[in-house]
Amino acid sequence: MIAEARAFGRIALALAIGSVGGYVGYRLDLPLAWMIGAMVFVTVSSIAGAPVALSPKLRAFMIAVLGVMLGSAFTPELLERVGRWSGSLAVLLVVVVATTMLVMAYFDRVGGMDRVTAFFAGAPGGINEMVITGGHLGGDERVIALSHSLRILLIVFTVPFGYR
DSSP states (O other): OHHHHHHHHHHHHHHHHHHHHHHHHHHOOTTHHHOOOOHHHHHHHHHHOOOOOHHHHHHHHHHHHHHHHHHOOHHHHHHHTTGGHHHHHHHHHHHHHHHHHHHHHHHTTTTTTHHHHHHHHSSOOOOOHHHHHHHHHHHHHHHHHHHHHHHHHHHHHHHHHHOO
């Protein structure tokens, strides 16, 4: 019972911090204010050591929602155009492998991470897959999650300003 209450408290704290962050983002008139504000506040709080958590059920539900949204964008017309992208996809593959190796080396040598954590923290991909697989192989799940959260945060925080 105490563990459940503690878990609920960590989830409630994350939602409260995210709500405050969303409101601050809204007041600052940021693009995607509620998302960016919440991400910044919860990420900074987590890095600072705040005991925040996410409900596994809520996480699973949101993954399903995002999956449906992304999956609905794929149409037969989109698949017909894949052949035209072969050159871009080949370059993308080389860039992904090169940047993964460079970031992994940086995290290993400069960041002092073990090799498994450095690889899964530096490899692009879905945060859930990287955290789960990296954790199963002995990596530090929290470090992997925070690394990917920061990457996502930087992208979400910079790209909308470019479009604004």
